[in-house]
Each structure stands twice: as C-alpha cells, then as structure tokens.
Amino acid sequence: MDSFVIEGPAKLSGQVRASGAKNAALPELFATLLTDEKCEISNVPELADIKSTLGILSYCGKRCSFFANKVSCLEQADIKTEAPYDMVRKMRASVLIAGPMLARFGHVKFAMPGGCAIGVRPIDIHLSAFSKMGAEVSFQGGDVILKSKKLKGAKINFKFPSVGATENVMMAACLADGESVIRNAAREPEIEDLATVLNKMGANILGAGSEIIKINGVKKLSGFSHEVISDRIEAGTFMIAASALNSEIAVYGARKEHLGILCRKLILSGAEIHNGRDHILVRAPQKIKPVSIYTGPYPLFPTDLQAQWMAYMSLAQGTCKIKENIFENRFMHAAELMRMGAKIELKGNVANVSSSKGLIGAPVMASDLRAGAALIIAAMAANGKSIIKRVYHIDRGYEKMEEKLFSLGASIKRVKE
Ligand code: UD1
Numbered sequence: 360m361d362s363f364v365i366e367g368p369a370k371l372s373g374q375v376r377a378s379g380a381k382n383a384a385l386p387e388l389f390a391t392l393l394t395d396e397k398c399e400i401s402n403v404p405e406l407a408d409i410k411s412t413l414g415i416l417s418y419c420g421k422r423c424s425f426f427a428n429k430v431s432c433l434e435q436a437d438i439k440t441e442a443p444y445d446m447v448r449k450m451r452a453s454v455l456i457a458g459p460m461l462a463r464f465g466h467v468k469f470a471m472p473g474g475c476a477i478g479v480r481p482i483d484i485h486l487s488a489f490s491k492m493g494a495e496v497s498f499q500g501g502d503v504i505l506k507s508k509k510l511k512g513a514k515i516n517f518k519f520p521s522v523g524a525t526e527n528v529m530m531a532a533c534l535a536d537g538e539s540v541i542r543n544a545a546r547e548p549e550i551e552d553l554a555t556v557l558n559k560m561g562a563n564i565l566g567a568g569s570e571i572i573k574i575n576g577v578k579k580l581s582g583f584s585h586e587v588i589s590d591r592i593e594a595g596t597f598m599i600a601a602s603a604l605n606s607e608i609a610v611y612g613a614r615k616e617h618l619g620i621l622c623r624k625l626i627l628s629g630a631e632i633h634n635g636r637d638h639i640l641v642r643a644p645q646k647i648k649p650v651s652i653y654t655g656p657y658p659l660f661p662t663d664l665q666a667q668w669m670a671y672m673s674l675a676q677g678t679c680k681i682k683e684n685i686f687e688n689r690f691m692h693a694a695e696l697m698r699m700g701a702k703i704e705l706k707g708n709v710a711n712v713s714s715s716k717g718l719i720g721a722p723v724m725a726s727d728l729r730a731g732a733a734l735i736i737a738a739m740a741a742n743g744k745s746i747i748k749r750v751y752h753i754d755r756g757y758e759k760m761e762e763k764l765f766s767l768g769a770s771i772k773r774v775k776e
Contacts, residue, residue, distance in 0.1 A: 361754075363747040363761060365738035367768035370606050374638070377429065377594040377612035378404040378758040379587035383549040385452045386526040387556050387585065388412045388430065391573060392459035393422060393562060395434040396582030403430050403587055404758040407751065411766055416639040419456070435514050438463075443762040444470035450567035450635060450755075451475060454482055458531035460582045461494055461505050461649060467714060468504045476727040478686040484524040488515045492528075492535055512537030512576055520545040521654045526553055527570070542571045547657040552588045589666040591617040592663045592729075594639070598622075599664065600736045600764075601641040602630040603671045608767060613639040620660050624650050624668070628675065646669070649679035649712070656685070666692040666733035669712060672748040673701035674740055692730035695723040697736050699745070708724050720745040728756040735760070739769050 379402035389412070391398040403409055403721075405428065413423045413430070419442075422435040440460045445455045447470040459468035472482065486503070490496050492515075494507040512535045513527060525545040533537035544550070546568055554567030560583045564574040569643030589612030598618070601608040602625055605722050615622060615634045622632045622639070649672060654662040662685035673696055683689045693710055694701045694710025697716045704711040722741030731753035738745035747753075750773065753760055761771045 360748065360776050362774050362776060363735065363750055364371060364772045364774055365720070365735065365745045366748065367739050367741040367743065367745065367771040371601055371604050371608050371767040372606060374609040375597055375612060375763050375767055377589045377591075377610060378402070380549055380590040380592075381406055381408055381756050382522070382547075382592070383552040384587045385412055386455050386530070386549070386553045387414060387587065389434040389455040390457055390530055390553065390556055391416065392438070392456060393418065393463055393533065394580045394582055398582050398641070399429065399440035399584040400431045401429045401586045403428050404590065406758055407755045408450050411446065412452070415446050415453055415456060417776060418446065419443070419628050424473070430538070439466045440467045441470040446470075447472050451480060452523065454485060455527055455530070457485065457489070457503075457505060458529070461489060461507060462531040462534035465508060466506050468502050471498070471503050474755075476588070476667040476691060477689045480686075482523075482682075484517055484519065484521045485527050488513075488524060488528045489531065491515055492531060492539070506658070510535035511563055512539040512574070515542065515602060516541045517543040519543070520570070522547055522550065522641070525550055528562065529554065529574060530557065532556055533560075533564070534579060534617070535655055537576055539574045539576070541574075542570065544570055544572045545656060546570065547761040548588060548591060552635060556583055556585050559585060575741070587674065589614065593660060594618065595621045595661070595664045595687055596667050596732045596736075596757070598639065598641045598753040599667045599671050600739065602628065602643045602647070603674055603736050605643045607640070607642045609635065609638045609640045611638040615639060618657060621664060622703060624652055624660065628671070640657060647675040649677035651679040651681065653682035654684050658685065662686055663729050665689060666729040667736055669693065669703070669710060670696060670733040670736040670740070672712040673703065673715055673718065673737065675712070676714050677713060681710040681712060684706045691726035692733045695726075695730070695734055696737055698723055699741050717742065719743055722746040723747065725749045725752045728752050732757065735742040735764070735771075739771075
C-alpha cells in the first residue's frame with residue numbers, strides 16, 4: 360500500500376491539465392458491449408477503475424488494448440454475459456454491464472454490488488426501470504439475474520436522478536423496441552458525453568443533459584471513435600487546491616459550463632476566476648471567506664467536491680455549513696481533517712466548519728477517493744509533514760496526481776510500504 364508524504368505549506372504556480380473524465384470513460388467502455396464492431400476511445404485516464412473495467416470487458420470476451428490513453432476494443436469470442444463478485448466488488452460502476460448486455464443478448468448475471476465507505480448505494484432505480492422495460496429480475500446467491508426476450512421501450516420516472524441508472528437505462532433503451540422516455544433523468548455532463556457516443560453508434564437519443572431523455576430503439580449499433588471530455592471533478596479539485604494555498608494556477612481542460620456552481624462558490628470565498636479558451640485561471644483570496652454549500656444532483660454542488668470544499672473551508676475565517684444530500688456517510692474525511700487541527704462539528708448530514716488556528720501536518724488515512732483528495736489539499740496547506748495512507752483510493756480516480764502537484768510546486772512524494 361502506497362502513501363503520500365507531503366511537506367506543507369505549499370504554494371502552487373503554473374499550469375496543469377485535467378485528464379479525461381473517469382465517470383464518462385467508464386460508461387463509454389461499457390457501451391462497447393452494445394456492438395460487435397471495433398470501438399476506439401481516447402483521452403481515457405490511466406486509473407485503477409479503468410483497468411478493472413477493461414478486466415471485465417476481457418472476461419466477457421472483448422479484446423482491449425490500452426496504450427497512450429487510448430482504448431481500442433474488438434469482439435474476440437462469444438460474449439459471456441456476466442460479471443462475477445470479484446470484479447464487481449472492486450468497482451461499483453460494473454453494474455453498467457447490465458443495460459448493454461440485457462439489450463443486446465436478453466440476459467445478464469452480475470454480482471449485486473455491496474455498500475461502500477460512503478453509503479449503502481442500492482440499485483433499485485436501475486432494476487425497476489429494467490423491469491418496466493419487460494425484463495424479469497431475480498436474485499440468486501448474491502447475483503442479480505435479468506432476462507428478457509426483447510426489451511420494450513417504456514415511460515420511466517426516476518424517483519431520484521441517479522447518474523448510473525440514467526446511463527444504464529439509456530444504453531438499454533438504444534436497442535429496445537420502440538420509444539423510451541426517462542423523466543427526472545440525471546443531467547451530469549458525463550451523461551451527455553455518453554449520449555454523444557451512443558448517437559455516434561447509430562442510436563437515436565434526444566434530450567441528454569436535460570431532465571427528460573427520449574430514446575428511440577434501433578436494431579443494431581455500430582463501432583465508434585470518441586474522445587472523452589475532461590474530468591470536471593479533477594479540474595475542480597485543482598481549483599480548490601489553488602484557492603486554499605494562496606496560489607494562482609491555470610487549469611487546462613476545465614470548462615466553466617461544467618463548473619458553474621464551483622466557480623460561483625470560489626468567487627464568494629474571495630477567489631478570482633478568469634475563463635480562458637481552454638482553461639480557467641484561479642487566483643486565491645487574500646483571506647478565505649467562509650461559504651456554505653449543500654450537495655445535490657447536477658447542476659447543484661457535486662458531492663464529489665464536498666470533501667475538498669471542507670478542507671478548503673477549514674482554512675476560512677468564520678463559520679459555514681456543509682450539507683451532504685447525496686450519500687448518507689460521506690463525512691469520513693472530517694475526523695481526519697480534525698486530526699490536522701480543523702474545527703468541524705458533525706450533526707447528521709451537516710458539518711459546521713469554523714476557523715481553526717491553522718492546520719498542522721499529521722499521519723492520516725484516505726477512506727475513499729474524494730476524501731483522499733481533501734486530505735492532500737489539507738496536507739499541502741498544513742505546517743509540517745503529513746503522511747496520507749491508503750493512496751490506492753486516490754489512484755482510483757486521479758491520474759498522476761502527485762506528478763501534477765509536484766510540477767505545480769508542491770512537495771509530495773509517493774512511498775511504497
Ligand atoms: C455517480 C458517480 C459518483 C458520484 C455520484 C453522484 C460514476 C461512476 N460515479 O455514482 O462519482 O459521486 O454519481 O454524483 O459516475 N440510489 C438509489 N438507488 C439506485 C441508484 C442510486 O437509491 O438505484 C441513490 C444512491 O444510493 C445515492 C444517490 O442515489 O444516494 C446517487 O447515486 P447515483 O447518482 O446513482 O450515483 P452513482 O451513479 O453510483
């Protein structure tokens with residue numbers, strides 16, 4: 360298990376480029392299961408979750424190569440329509456095999472994903488939509504089995520705009536008979552990027568990026584070539600880091616239309632934001648003002664930036680509230696931040712953050728991906744040395760994090776244990 364050793368306080372300067380979006384690349388890799396033709400995806404970040412997905416695709420019968428951030432997938436053999444527990448437990452997004460497999464082969468068996476560090480994370484929204492489309496849903500020995508002769512288009516109202524369910528159902532509906540309408544669909548930019556891929560494959564999808572998505576089923580989908588959009592969460596993490604570290608940096612690949620609420624909150628905290636053609640320039644505040652946030656589905660404040668915001672706010676002068684509305688257990692980073700001197704009080708899904716006397720380096724533990732990113736920001740802002748353990752969580756979602764931060768001027772080193 361690797362750790363990061365960070366000496367603070369750091370000041371960042373220069374420019375950095377956000378990698379391709381993990382959360383767009385993952386569903387797009389699963390979309391290759393909808394066709395037997397060659398698919399090419401570029402700007403794919405080299406991350407543990409991507410490698411797990413390629414492992415699942417190979418297990419199912421695809422031959423995938425991954426070189427210089429480009430994935431190329433060919434169908435090699437008869438497709439096995441299953442994902443066993445050992446693969447699913449590594450990465451929850453593997454439930455995204457369900458929609459493509461069910462639509463193309465009429466059958467899929469996959470291990471029911473368990474909970475994780477941030478919450479229970481059920482998949483009822485996915486399953487009830489598939490059953491509305493005519494699939495038979497059963498459970499056996501920890502597996503979910505979905506069967507259907509031919510999926511039928513259906514009118515589906517999501518009780519919550521789940522990102523994964525929107526992607527899964529959109530992929531399934533592409534090869535279903537007739538029209539499907541998803542209401543209360545998730546609107547994240549990654550959904551739009553997936554719809555672009557599916558339309559390149561010959562699907563007929565309208566409205567992705569809005570609350571209502573209409574999909575007219577087609578008989579067959581073809582291969583495609585696509586470049587994944589930049590990772591708005593990675594870009595946002597760098598923007599928060601610069602603001603926390605009294606720094607000025609340019610984040611390339613950051614798009615203001617994907618980061619609207621973060622830009623507004625950073626400006627309220629006193630930071631300056633300048634939009635360039637392919638980058639956002641962030642200049643830190645003289646004094647960080649406290650700014651409350653609550654998380655919600657896009658375009659509200661992303662839960663995937665909540666932990667980083669908490670690290671930032673523990674450096675502010677004054678008090679603010681952080682409310683987590685998406686996941687029930689996403690404050691694991693708070694206790695670690697408190698070990699570094701942050702003043703945080705937790706009440707259910709609300710964290711009250713007040714001014715501290717400054718953060719002090721300490722050994723801490725990343726409990727999940729974004730918690731890890733928050734601890735990196737805190738460690739770079741703190742006085743002295745911090746050791747962040749369980750870096751494998753960070754490696755799941757940030758490509759070359761330490762190299763990028765080092766090139767911006769941070770003192771960060773990976774050590775192997
Ligand atoms: C995706 C992102 C993740 C992000 C999350 C919320 C990927 C690979 N992951 O996860 O980084 O944190 O969106 O923006 O894109 N829910 C149910 N039933 C369901 C599905 C979801 O109750 O069937 C609940 C979840 O438990 C959670 C909430 O809905 O509380 C949001 O989940 P969802 O939007 O589905 O997140 P993911 O797609 O898993």
